[in-house]
Structure formats: C-alpha cells, structure tokens
Amino acid sequence: MKNRYLALIFAVATLVVTDVVAQQGAVLRVIAKAGQTSLKTGSGAEPIKSGALLQSTDVVVIGPNSYLSLIPHGKAGKGIELRNPGSYTVNDLAKGQKDSPGLVNKYTDFILASNSPEAKKNRMSATGAVHRGLNDIDVFLPEARTKGNFVLGNSVVIGWEAKTASAGPYEVKILNLSDDLLARHETSDNKLRVDLPTGESFVVIVVTKKGDSRSSSEPFSIQRLDPASPRDKDQTAKLQNELKELDLNEETALNKYILAGFFEEQNLLIDAIVAYEDAIRLAPEVDTYREAYEEFLLRKQLKDAKK
Amino acid sequence: MKFWLNCLFVTVFTFLLLGLLGKFLQMNALNAFDPISAAIGDIEISDIAFSQLREGEPEPDPNITVVNIGKLGRGEIGDQIKNIARFRPKIIGIDAIFSCEVRDSVNCPAAFDPVGNKKFTSAIEEAEKLGIKVVMAEKLHQTDQLKEQYGDVERYDSLEHSDPELLRNSYEGFVNLITDAEHQEDLKLCREFKPMVMVKDQPQYAFEVMIAKLYDSAKAEKFLARGNENEVINYRGNTPDLWGASTYSGRYQFLDVHEALDTSSFTPEMIQDKIIIMGYHGENLFDKSWEDKFFTPLNTKYTGRSRPDMYGVTVHANVVSMIIDEDYIDTMPEWITYLMAFLVVFFTSAIFFLIDRKIPVWFDLLSLVIQFLLFVAASFVMIIVFSYYSYKMELTVILAGVAVIGTSFELYKGGAAVLAEFWNEKMAKTSKTEPDTN
Numbered sequence: 001m002k003n004r005y006l007a008l009i010f011a012v013a014t015l016v017v018t019d020v021v022a023q024q025g026a027v028l029r030v031i032a033k034a035g036q037t038s039l040k041t042g043s044g045a046e047p048i049k050s051g052a053l054l055q056s057t058d059v060v061v062i063g064p065n066s067y068l069s070l071i072p073h074g075k076a077g078k079g080i081e082l083r084n085p086g087s088y089t090v091n092d093l094a095k096g097q098k099d100s101p102g103l104v105n106k107y108t109d110f111i112l113a114s115n116s117p118e119a120k121k122n123r124m125s126a127t128g129a130v131h132r133g134l135n136d137i138d139v140f141l142p143e144a145r146t147k148g149n150f151v152l153g154n155s156v157v158i159g160w161e162a163k164t165a166s167a168g169p170y171e172v173k174i175l176n177l178s179d180d181l182l183a184r185h186e187t188s189d190n191k192l193r194v195d196l197p198t199g200e201s202f203v204v205i206v207v208t209k210k211g212d213s214r215s216s217s218e219p220f221s222i223q224r225l226d227p228a229s230p231r232d233k234d235q236t237a238k239l240q241n242e243l244k245e246l247d248l249n250e251e252t253a254l255n256k257y258i259l260a261g262f263f264e265e266q267n268l269l270i271d272a273i274v275a276y277e278d279a280i281r282l283a284p285e286v287d288t289y290r291e292a293y294e295e296f297l298l299r300k301q302l303k304d305a306k307k
Numbered sequence: 308m309k310f311w312l313n314c315l316f317v318t319v320f321t322f323l324l325l326g327l328l329g330k331f332l333q334m335n336a337l338n339a340f341d342p343i344s345a346a347i348g349d350i351e352i353s354d355i356a357f358s359q360l361r362e363g364e365p366e367p368d369p370n371i372t373v374v375n376i377g378k379l380g381r382g383e384i385g386d387q388i389k390n391i392a393r394f395r396p397k398i399i400g401i402d403a404i405f406s407c408e409v410r411d412s413v414n415c416p417a418a419f420d421p422v423g424n425k426k427f428t429s430a431i432e433e434a435e436k437l438g439i440k441v442v443m444a445e446k447l448h449q450t451d452q453l454k455e456q457y458g459d460v461e462r463y464d465s466l467e468h469s470d471p472e473l474l475r476n477s478y479e480g481f482v483n484l485i486t487d488a489e490h491q492e493d494l495k496l497c498r499e500f501k502p503m504v505m506v507k508d509q510p511q512y513a514f515e516v517m518i519a520k521l522y523d524s525a526k527a528e529k530f531l532a533r534g535n536e537n538e539v540i541n542y543r544g545n546t547p548d549l550w551g552a553s554t555y556s557g558r559y560q561f562l563d564v565h566e567a568l569d570t571s572s573f574t575p576e577m578i579q580d581k582i583i584i585m586g587y588h589g590e591n592l593f594d595k596s597w598e599d600k601f602f603t604p605l606n607t608k609y610t611g612r613s614r615p616d617m618y619g620v621t622v623h624a625n626v627v628s629m630i631i632d633e634d635y636i637d638t639m640p641e642w643i644t645y646l647m648a649f650l651v652v653f654f655t656s657a658i659f660f661l662i663d664r665k666i667p668v669w670f671d672l673l674s675l676v677i678q679f680l681l682f683v684a685a686s687f688v689m690i691i692v693f694s695y696y697s698y699k700m701e702l703t704v705i706l707a708g709v710a711v712i713g714t715s716f717e718l719y720k721g722g723a724a725v726l727a728e729f730w731n732e733k734m735a736k737t738s739k740t741e742p743d744t745n
Binding site: 029031032034035047049050051052053065067069071076077078079080081083231 | 364365366367369546547549556557558559560561562563566571572573574575576577591592593
C-alpha cells in the first residue's frame with residue numbers, strides 16, 4: 001500500500017515537472033490556425049491545436065492554402081504568420097525575428113518608396129474569370145473542417161466525378177503532411193478502394209487525371225483514430241463497444257447497410273462510405289443500397305446535386 | 308513694423324484664399340474633374356501613421372480571444388458558449404443581436420426554435436453560474452419622432468435588444484460604431500467610437516466599455532473620466548487576415564467556427580481568464596466576403612479604392628485592448644490647430660519677404676523648397692508625436708496653408724504693387740490740382 005502511494009506521488013511529480021520543463025522550453029505559441037497545419041512527430045505528424053506551445057526543436061508543417069499564427073511564449077515580441085506551404089523549424093522561426101526598423105528609417109523608406117516608379121509593377125495578377133480548370137475533379141470525401149474525415153477502419157473508398165467531359169485514366173496519390181508520396185494508384189474507373197498506409201495517422205489524398213496535372217481535385221486529408229493516443233482513446237473504446245453490441249460481423253449487405261448508418265451517426269463518414277460500398281458489392285442487384293448511398297452523399301454534401 | 312504688418316496681411320490673405328477655395332470646392336463645381344479629392348477625401352495623415360509608420364510593432368494582446376460564430380444558429384452558438392465556459396474565461400462578449408424585425412415563424416424561424424433557444428439560454432445560465440460575466444449586444448436607434456423633431460443629429464431614444472428570453476442576467480452594451488454609412492450594407496470607415504450615450508436620460512455604455520468595466524472597473528472608470536464624447540480608436544492590430552488587406556494581422560488569438568465547437572482543437576490557455584469576444588468573422592477564415600467588414604486605418608491601402616480590412620468583432624477587440632492597456636489617443640483641440648497654422652504661415656511669409664528682398668532671383672526656387680520642407684517636417688512631426696505620445700495632431704489646415712502660401716504671397720505682392728502705384732498716382736494728381744496757397 002505504501003509502495004503504491006509512493007508510486008502515485010512519484011508519477012504526479014513527474015507529470016508536473018515535465019509540464020514545467022516543457023513550458024520553460026517552449027519558444028512559440030499558436031494563437032490561430034486554418035487549413036492543414038501539423039506538428040511533425042517521431043512517427044508521423046499530428047494536427048496542431050490552437051494555443052499549443054511549441055518547443056525549439058519542433059517542426060511545423062503548413063499545407064497548401066493554410067495559415068498559422070505564432071507569438072513568442074513568455075516574452076514580448078511580434079507575431080509570426082506562416083502562409084506558404086512547407087516545413088518550418090520553430091528554432092529558425094524564433095531566431096528569424098528581426099527588430100523592427102526605427103521610425104525615422106520607416107519614414108524615409110516610406111517617402112522614397114512612394115516616389116518610386118510604378119511602371120515595372122506586375123499589374124496583371126487578376127483576371128476577369130473564375131478558375132474552372134483546376135480542382136475540376138470532385139472527390140466524395142468530407143472536408144477536414146467538417147470533422148468528418150476521421151476514420152476507424154483500415155481502408156477508404158475514394159469516389160470522384162470529373163466536371164469536364166473527358167474520361168480517365170486517373171491517378172490517386174496518397175501523401176503525408178510533408179508532401180512525401182506514400183502510394184500511387186492508377187485506375188480508369190471513377191472509384192478506388194485503397195488501404196491506408198500503416199504508421200501514418202494523417203494522410204492526404206489527391207486525384208488527378210493522368211498526363212494532365214491541371215486537371216485535379218483539391219487535397220483531402222484523412223485522420224486515423226488511434227486507440228493508443230490520449231485524444232482518441234475514449235472515443236475508440238466507445239465505438240468498439242458499441243460495434244460489439246451491434247454484432248454486425250457477419251458479412252451481409254444488410255449488416256453493412258446498418259453499419260453505414262451507425263458510422264454516419266458517429267460522423268465517421270469515410271467508414272460509412274466503405275460500408276455502403278460493401279453493401280452494394282455484396283448485393284449489387286438491390287437498388288435500395290445504391291439509392292441510400294446516393295442520398296447519403298447528397299445529404300452530407302459530399303456530392304453536388306445535379307441540376 | 309511695416310515688415311511685420313506685411314507678414315500679417317499675407318497671412319490673413321492666405322487664409323482668405325483658403326476659405327474661398329474651400330467654398331468653391333464645396334459647391335462641387337470641380338467634382339467631376341477632381342478624382343483626387345474624391346480619393347483622398349476619406350484619408351487622414353494619421354491613417355498613414357497607423358498602417359505604415361509606427362515605432363516598433365504592436366504586440367499581440369494576450370488577454371483577448373476572438374471567436375467566430377460564422378452563420379451558426381442560436382443552438383450551435385450555445386454549444387460554442389458551453390465549450391468556452393468550461394475553461395473559465397473572465398468575460399464572454401457576444402457581438403450579435405438575436406432579434407427579428409418581423410417576428411413570425413416564416414421570417415424569424417430562429418425565434419420559434421425551442422431547442423436552439425433552450426441550448427443558448429442553458430449555455431448562458433451555466434456560464435453565469437460559473438461566475439463568468441456575459442455581455443450581449445444592443446443597438447441604438449432613432450425613432451421617427453425624434454428624427455422629425457431634431458433632424459439628422461446624433462441623438463438616440465431607443466434600443467434594440469436581443470429576445471428577452473435569451474438575455475437572462477447578461478449585461479448589455481451598444482455595438483454602434485461611428486462611420487459614414489447610412490446602412491449596414493454601406494462601406495464603413497471606422498476611426499472613432501462613442502464610449503457612452505444618453506438614451507432617455509439613462510447612460511448606455513458601449514459594448515467594449517461594458518466589457519472593460521466588468522474586466523477591470525478601475526481602468527474603465529479612468530477611461531470614462533476623460534469625458535470625451537468621441538474617442539479615437541488606437542488600433543493594435545487585426546485577427547488573422549489571410550488576404551493581406553490589413554497591416555499588423557495576427558495580433559489576436561482566434562478560434563474559428565469549427566474550433567469553438569470542438570474542445571480538442573484548442574488548449575485551455577486560449578480561454579482561461581481571458582476576455583472572449585464572439586462575433587461574425589466570415590463563414591470561416593478563408594471567407595473572402597465583405598459582409599460586416601470595416602475599413603480601418605490599418606488598411607494596407609490608405610488611399611483610393613480598396614477592400615475593407617477588419618470585421619466588426621475585431622474592431623471591438625481593439626477598443627477593449629485600448630481601454631485595458633490605458634493606451635488612448637488624445638486629439639489636438641481645434642483652436643491650437645488654427646493657432647499653429649497661423650504662426651507657421653506668418654513666419655513663412657516673413658522668410659519669403661526676406662528672400663524676396665535680399666536674393667529675389669532665387670525666390671521662386673527657394674520658396675518651393677521651403678514649402679516642400681515644411682510639408683515634410685509638419686507631417687514628420689505629426690507622425691512622431693502620434694507614435695511616441697499617442698497624440699493626434701490635425702495638421703490639414705497647416706498643410707493647406709503651407710501649400711497655398713507661395714501663391715498667396717505672389718498674389719499679395721502683385722496686388723500690393725498695383726495698389727501702391729494707384730495710390731501714388733492719386734496722390735500725385737491731388738497735389739497737382741491743389742492750388743499753391745503760399
């Protein structure tokens with residue numbers, strides 16, 4: 001009993017000390033983020049939380065069309081905004097902060113800059129058209145901001161629709177957050193079932209028309225639920241218990257259909273897609289499953305309704 | 308003596324000329340040919356100081372977190388409040404008015420959504436039970452009766468509140484800001500705000516002032532004790548601005564719509580003991596629309612056509628920062644502006660007279676150089692004083708006087724020469740016609 005008590009005190013003390021040391025070692029703090037932002041860890045990457053403290057050895061990864069705002073932790077200083085995709089070492093970011101020029105220098109630069117000729121400036125950055133050439137492949141996967149992109153299972157069915165009339169073949173790339181290519185698949189179909197790479201908790205899916213890189217989808221991120229991580233432990237355990245109670249292990253179309261409904265309720269839309277696809281595969285002659293799947297895609301706005 | 312008298316006459320003449328020019332321009336005679344005035348009519352020199360020329364860079368405010376409510380309904384905003392309240396902020400300010408002009412289930416379905424309303428009110432009640440103070444928005448209005456009685460004046464006699472069942476024990480503050488907009492949909496330029504307004508003999512406080520009162524009453528009272536009807540907003544910076552419309556973006560902690568709905572996406576430090584200001588900040592951070600966006604002095608483009616740079620909720624955050632940090636801006640009284648303008652023009656005319664007398668061949672060049680140097684010096688002084696002492700000098704009259712002094716001096720000289728010749732001729736004629744009485 002005494003040993004157990006001592007062990008508990010030791011564990012708590014260790015946690016407190018670790019937290020204090022981590023705070024003292026923290027250099028920057030996240031105050032805002034948007035899009036795909038993550039922290040490289042030993043095994044992969046994990047999404048960054050707003051308010052998170054970053055150590056000098058940390059590496060942050062910014063995805064395309066994403067943003068991260070940082071401020072110095074524990075001392076005064078101006079903020080750092082990251083908008084360009086890439087990997088950034090926190091130590092470099094903290095060191096790279098230069099002192100702002102004095103007011104006299106700013107005023108002088110302002111006067112001189114105001115007088116500099118404008119003739120060489122590029123004035124042709126804007127067009128009168130909207131972009132239709134890019135992102136002309138609609139992928140039926142949930143966007144990260146809806147939080148429906150978590151997945152419990154090991155595979156994903158990627159379906160898509162090309163807005164332009166031309167057909168495949170298509171290339172499906174699976175990347176990690178550092179843009180490293182993990183897998184590449186080719187298909188003439190508009191659908192592909194892939195197994196998620198092991199060891200990666202966060203992957204990005206992009207579908208392009210083979211041989212025409214202009215014709216592509218937006219990148220879609222998928223996060224795996226990890227039963228070992230503190231964030232997902234409770235949720236995963238609850239899901240496993242509920243699945244056990246449902247007892248849908250038998251491989252029937254009806255079971256898969258019910259499973260799809262269960263996953264939809266839990267906002268695990270990617271698992272729901274897999275379940276619907278399995279139901280259709282097991283009973284291709286039954287229109288109900290196909291219709292229900294279409295309705296699901298429209299209901300969850302994964303697919304646009306045809307006008 | 309004659310020298311100083313001449314300087315005085317030139318000075319008076321300069322201001323008369325300015326007055327005439329001003330009247331002429333007010334007649335809109337040249338408006339069609341005056342795009343410059345139209346473009347720069349809205350700017351002040353201090354705008355340039357705010358956006359381009361500050362000593363150092365304003366630091367992020369660690370006391371305030373801005374939370375985006377996007378287009379969420381009452382129930383979902385209630386979910387956000389519930390999530391936020393868990394982490395014990397000090398204050399929650401909600402920059403939104405939950406009311407409808409036409410209150411029926413077709414035009415105002417939210418008011419008839421018992422689940423959504425219940426979620427919202429429960430969230431507020433729970434927050435208040437945890438000791439968190441909640442400030443809701445209200446809006447100042449003028450009734451038709453008041454408009455008929457007083458015309459277009461800054462008087463208000465009514466308030467628009469959120470639906471009573473949502474208010475609970477919340478505090479309220481008006482969210483009206485000083486702009487030239489006729490309607491909410493107009494483009495809005497905001498440099499100032501009113502800390503307090505009397506409505507039917509009762510003091511009503513601005514939303515930001517109410518938040519400050521609840522956060523730090525001493526600082527709020529000190530601010531109110533300044534007694535100014537209008538206060539210039541000392542802008543610190545913007546929330547994340549992905550589209551580069553504003554300088555000093557990323558100066559406030561920010562939670563987007565989906566983040567506030569998911570407690571796993573932020574750390575408690577974003578919320579604990581903070582002032583939380585919830586309001587519309589686009590559908591999300593990537594939203595490019597201009598709805599509820601203001602032009603502020605932090606706009607990267609301080610003249611000509613531009614796009615608005617700051618959401619209303621962030622304007623409120625800037626005002627709260629200003630009050631909490633006691634970092635106000637004082638404004639030069641008008642009489643000092645005119646006195647300074649008079650003295651500058653007076654002594655400039657003295658210099659011009661000296662040059663004209665001693666080295667007249669250099670007058671044209673030197674007068675232009677002096678005017679240019681005065682212009683630069685005056686604007687630099689204004690920026691230095693603004694930056695170091697948060698004191699706003701209104702130098703428009705001075706700069707206008709400096710711009711016109713050269714022309715008015717030449718006109719005066721020419722006119723005085725003509726008058727002198729006329730007078731001499733008249734005196735000569737008079738002496739010829741008078742008989743010699745000796």
